[in-house]
Structure formats: C-alpha cells, structure tokens
Amino acid sequence: MxxxxxxxxxxxxxxxxxxxxxxxxxxxxxxxxxxxxxxxxxxxxxxxxxxxxxxxxxxxxxxxxxxxxxxxxxxxxxxxxxxxxxxxxxxxxxxxxxxxxxxxxxxxxxxxxxxxxTSPKHNLISSNDFIKLMKSVDRQQKAQARDLAIISTLYCCGLKVSEIIDLKYPDSIDPESYNFLVGDNESEESRCVPIPEEARKYIDNWLRLRTEQKGYFFNRISRADNVLFFEPSKENAVHPKSAKKLTVHAISLITRELSEKAQTDIYRPKDFRASYINRLFNEGKNIETIQKLSGHQCLDSLKRFK
The missing domain is CATH 1.10.150 (DNA polymerase; domain 1)
Incomplete structure (x- = not known):
C-alpha cells in the first residue's frame, strides 16, 4: 500500500x-x-x-x-x-x-x-553589446567563425543550448530558406525557426569554412584549427574519440570568453535566449507566435520574459 x-x-x-x-x-x-x-x-x-x-x-x-x-x-x-x-x-x-x-x-x-x-535570472543583451561581441574576434579562423555563428544563433534565433549542440547538417538547416529545423523531423515537438538577416552572414561564413560534410553542425575544432567531424553512423569517422558534439559547458565558455574580449557584461547562454524572447514581445508579436518560435510548452512561463 x-x-x-x-x-x-x-x-x-x-x-x-x-x-x-x-x-x-x-x-x-x-x-x-x-x-x-x-x-x-x-x-x-x-x-x-x-x-x-x-x-x-x-x-x-x-x-x-x-x-x-x-x-x-x-x-x-x-x-x-x-x-x-x-x-x-x-x-x-x-x-x-x-x-x-x-x-x-x-x-x-x-x-x-x-x-x-542569488544572481539575476536574466541579463538582457542590448543590440550594441551584440555588435561588440560579434566584432571581438576574427571571422576567418574556423574556431572564431564557429563561435560567432553560435552567438548569432543564440541571440537571433533563441535556441536552447541543448538544441544548438544537437543541430546536424544537412538535416537541421536549410541554407536556401534560412531556417533551422529544431528537434526530430517526425516529432510533433519539432519546430521551424527562421534565421534573421543579421545572423545569416555568420551562419554562411561558418558553413563555408566547415564545408558541407554531414555531421553535427557546430563541431569541435582542433588546435591546428581543423574542423573535427563525427557521425555516429559511420565507422570511418574522422577522429571519432575527439570529435563528439560540443557540450553545454563548452557553449558557456564561448559566451564568457567573447564577453570578456568585447568588454561587455559576462553573458550566459540563457541571457541570449531571454533577450530573443524579450525582443519578440517588444516587436508586438502575439504570445502564441512567440511560444511557437521559442518552443515553450507553457504560455505562462513566457510572461516572465516581458
């Protein structure tokens, strides 16, 4: 009993x-x-x-x-x-x-x-600070190009960190229509997130340097600035032990390092997502549209971002 x-x-x-x-x-x-x-x-x-x-x-x-x-x-x-x-x-x-x-x-x-x-729940990121972050590193080096693409995806698309590290090429991105397909294609919880104009150049630049090889979209980078690919279904994957997908901790380090280089507040990944949702509210989007774009299951949980 x-x-x-x-x-x-x-x-x-x-x-x-x-x-x-x-x-x-x-x-x-x-x-x-x-x-x-x-x-x-x-x-x-x-x-x-x-x-x-x-x-x-x-x-x-x-x-x-x-x-x-x-x-x-x-x-x-x-x-x-x-x-x-x-x-x-x-x-x-x-x-x-x-x-x-x-x-x-x-x-x-x-x-x-x-x-x-005890720390604030969210630290909203201004457009000026976003510009500072994007100007803080060299776009031509692969590691930095990847980091800028990640930052722009966080800020402009509002994806969760867990969603970003699970993105795969070509399944999760359509370069022609500029959309991210987040989640399982066959799942009702999957959603299509538009890539705004301000993020496209960083996504395009990373894809050019990354090449169109299948695998995780945001890869680990070797010390020699080489992209490490890993596709679990392939036995002959390049560097399979060292090329697993990025971790949540790695994304947090990226946002911290870029914040320090840009001499802004130290922004956390959740600050980028909160800033994205807050901008949607400020643009007058209705809460159902914001829920669809952000992937929130509960409407009430969105109200704290206003």
Missing part, C-alpha cells in the same frame, strides 16, 4: 552509501524541527503531503537568519528537494493537500544552490 510507505525511508534507501544516508537524514531532521516547531522531531514525523511552498520559504529564511553557510544551505535544501520529488513521483500525496507537479518544480527551483540563485 502506498500510504504505508514513508517517503523519507524510501529516499534514504535509494542513496548509494551509508555516509550519504547519514548526512541526508541529519539534513531532513533539521527541516523537521523547524517545520513542526519541535526540537525532538525527526523527518519521519512529517506529513509530507501538507508541506507547502510557504513552509519551504520559511525554512530558507530560518537558515539565513542563522547565518548558515551556503554549502550547508545547499545540502539541506537538496535533501528536501529529493524527498518532495519522490512524494510526487510515487503518488504519496493526499488529494486534499496535494502538491501539484508545477509546485514541486517551483520548490525544486527555489531549493537550488543559493550561490547561484
């Missing part, structure tokens, strides 16, 4: 070592003492179905008031996040007190490492 299961016990048993179980158990007990206002309370005393966002916010404020270190706060909130997600996943929430999936996600968001959550 699901109601006989204790989410704390189930969660602890899922952890890989006794040490990690002890640490998480201590963290959850600390939350229990605050939530139940009882110094003798333990985590198994909590009726997790009745925990609300207000309870979590209150706990966070309590930790702040005690000048708890960031590392300890992150640990406590990570433990809390794990149990809350488990409650939702295995259906242990009572109907009259049920925390919806969106609430669970919200609580997951506010319980991220506070070292990062």
């Amino acid at each position: 699901l109601e006989d299961l204790n989410p704390v016990k189930v969660y602890l048993e899922s952890l890989p070592s006794r040490q990690s179980r002890d640490v998480i158990w201590h963290s959850l007990n600390h939350f229990a003492k605050h939530a139940l206002n009882d110094k003798s309370a333990v985590a198994e005393n909590i009726k997790w179905a009745q925990i609300t966002l207000d309870t979590i916010y209150s706990f966070r404020l309590h930790l702040d008031s005690k000048n708890t270190s960031k590392q300890t706060v992150a640990l406590y909130l990570s433990a809390l996040r794990g149990v809350l997600k488990l409650c939702h996943e295995i259906g242990l929430l009572n109907p009259e007190h049920e925390i919806s999936a969106s609430t669970i996600l919200n609580s997951t968001y506010i319980t991220k490492n506070p070292e990062y959550s």
Whole structure:
C-alpha cells in the first residue's frame, strides 16, 4: 500500500552509501524541527503531503537568519528537494493537500544552490553589446567563425543550448530558406525557426569554412584549427574519440570568453535566449507566435520574459 510507505525511508534507501544516508537524514531532521516547531522531531514525523511552498520559504529564511553557510544551505535544501520529488513521483500525496507537479518544480527551483540563485535570472543583451561581441574576434579562423555563428544563433534565433549542440547538417538547416529545423523531423515537438538577416552572414561564413560534410553542425575544432567531424553512423569517422558534439559547458565558455574580449557584461547562454524572447514581445508579436518560435510548452512561463 502506498500510504504505508514513508517517503523519507524510501529516499534514504535509494542513496548509494551509508555516509550519504547519514548526512541526508541529519539534513531532513533539521527541516523537521523547524517545520513542526519541535526540537525532538525527526523527518519521519512529517506529513509530507501538507508541506507547502510557504513552509519551504520559511525554512530558507530560518537558515539565513542563522547565518548558515551556503554549502550547508545547499545540502539541506537538496535533501528536501529529493524527498518532495519522490512524494510526487510515487503518488504519496493526499488529494486534499496535494502538491501539484508545477509546485514541486517551483520548490525544486527555489531549493537550488543559493550561490547561484542569488544572481539575476536574466541579463538582457542590448543590440550594441551584440555588435561588440560579434566584432571581438576574427571571422576567418574556423574556431572564431564557429563561435560567432553560435552567438548569432543564440541571440537571433533563441535556441536552447541543448538544441544548438544537437543541430546536424544537412538535416537541421536549410541554407536556401534560412531556417533551422529544431528537434526530430517526425516529432510533433519539432519546430521551424527562421534565421534573421543579421545572423545569416555568420551562419554562411561558418558553413563555408566547415564545408558541407554531414555531421553535427557546430563541431569541435582542433588546435591546428581543423574542423573535427563525427557521425555516429559511420565507422570511418574522422577522429571519432575527439570529435563528439560540443557540450553545454563548452557553449558557456564561448559566451564568457567573447564577453570578456568585447568588454561587455559576462553573458550566459540563457541571457541570449531571454533577450530573443524579450525582443519578440517588444516587436508586438502575439504570445502564441512567440511560444511557437521559442518552443515553450507553457504560455505562462513566457510572461516572465516581458
């Protein structure tokens, strides 16, 4: 019976070592003492179905008031996040007190490492700063040409980083109509994203230097400034071990390095996407069109970009 299961016990048993179980158990007990206002309370005393966002916010404020270190706060909130997600996943929430999936996600968001959550959500990029970024490197070197194409795709097309690193040539790009096809061709979630005029010269320049060989569109570049191709379906791929697709971390490094060279604010990949969506709102596009272009599944999540 699901109601006989204790989410704390189930969660602890899922952890890989006794040490990690002890640490998480201590963290959850600390939350229990605050939530139940009882110094003798333990985590198994909590009726997790009745925990609300207000309870979590209150706990966070309590930790702040005690000048708890960031590392300890992150640990406590990570433990809390794990149990809350488990409650939702295995259906242990009572109907009259049920925390919806969106609430669970919200609580997951506010319980991220506070070292990062204290920074602004988005830093919108002006057109002047975009121009500075694009003028900061030499377009004729392959690595720099690729980086400029990536930056222009982020800023002008609003693609997610995960979408950018998954783009493939020729499947994901039509140079004649200047569109990116994002996602699986056979999937209902795929979408067509126009490449604006201001980004086309950077895309064209990268494609010229990259050549039209099949594979990931944005490739790794060797130290000798050679493009490394990798196509999983081919056994004779060039440098298969070193030519895998770019990583999310690599894109973040590119945006940081170009920001430093251009002497602008340090922009993160999500700042480019937020700037794209914000511009669409400023241009008077309706929210359904913006949703289609950006790939957001929820209209409400778009409103924060206005």
